[in-house]
Amino acid sequence: MARFVVVGGGIIGLATAYRIVQDQPDAEVTVLEKEPRLAAHQTGHNSGVIHAGVYYRPGSLKAQLCRAGSRSMVDFCTEHDIPVRVCGKLIVATDESELPRLRDLHERAVANDLPVRLIDAAEAREHEPAVRCVGALHVASTGIVDFTEVCTALARSAELAGARIRLGTRVTGILTRGDEQVVRTSTGEVVADVLVNCAGLQADRVARLAGVVPPARIVPFRGEYYELRPDRRDLVRGLIYPVPDPRFPFLGVHLTRMIDGSVHAGPNAVLALAREGYSWGRIDPAEMFGLVTNPGLWRLARRHLRYGLTEVRRSLSRRRFAMSLARLVPGVTEQDLVPAAAGVRAQAIASDGGLVDDFLIVHRPRQVHVLNAPSPAATSSLEIARHIVGQLPSARIGR
Structure with missing residues (x-):
């Protein structure tokens, strides 16, 4: 045995x-x-999204296991009577400069053998009437569940x-x-x-x-969320994501209708000061020392200082957070957002500062x-x- x-x-x-x-x-x-x-x-502390596998390099372990996993997860949930919904999602380009990246994402999704379509702004509004965009990628196989x-x-x-x-x-x-x-x-x-x-x-x-x-080495990044007030949930039918920056593993703040009907907004991505640092007040001196003495993190910080500062400013300002969401759905305002529980992502960073x-x-x-x-x-x-x-x-x- x-x-x-x-x-x-x-x-x-x-x-x-x-x-x-x-x-x-x-x-x-x-x-x-x-x-x-x-x-x-x-x-x-997961967002509850069953990802289709759009973002991942064809042939990578992520691409292979995510594509297969999205199917097996839905099957497992159905077998065990767990509420699950394959609702699809929109990845939206909010200005013309993002369209080349959206087309690149479409090519990657096709290479990963996923059911996706490039659609125009009018068709995007058929899926999400409150969205603002110049074009979108519709990903049919994305779902939601409570993990x-x-x-x-x-x-x-x-x-x-x-x-x-x-x-x-x-x-x-x-x-x-x-x-x-x-x-x-x-x-x-x-x-x-x-x-x-x-x-x-x-x-x-x-x-x-x-x-x-x-x-x-694992470096913790906190992802902070808000929820839409119950009376504003009708702004979002399903999932609305921005076109991601391919230089980063984070997808940008987005809007997700959860399996319980609530709508989560976020997450941003800021360096956490503890492995389980769900707030700015949670600080682990040993983790702090590890971060300060991590050469890979210093190299990453130098490379992406502007991005990191943007995330910190958004973390400290609900108004900035709402402005990011309003690029996707103009109807979202600061008053519509209610703080929700944060999560912490374990991100492996190599000694050269590269994100694994x-x-x-x-x-x-x-x-x-x-x-x-x-x-x-x-x-x-x-x-x-x-x-x-x-x-x-x-x-x-x-x-």
């Missing part, structure tokens, strides 16, 4: 545990989560198949002892044959505990470390898990 320990109770960790018990029914699987609940961080509900279903299914989930269990050390992985935790040791690190914001730290030198663009999964003997899995990781989670488990040692490992 093979023994697996999965670190992280977010959607990737839970999907991995679920996949292992599906593929290896005799396996012994333990999931360790430091928080008292599942999906406490990136998954639970926390997905996690609940994954955990329930994994536990019914024999997996154990230990909440409130922080990993404090990892030791390789012969063929065994000994994971020391705040609630005792767990011994396994294979370790899978899906710790999200803490993934590089867990890798170091296992003796792995990560090829990139693709999913980064590092393999070591009897270990797998998921070191970069930002958006569209929730969309892709079932396929990321399938990819990981397909490369794991099989049930022939055992005692």
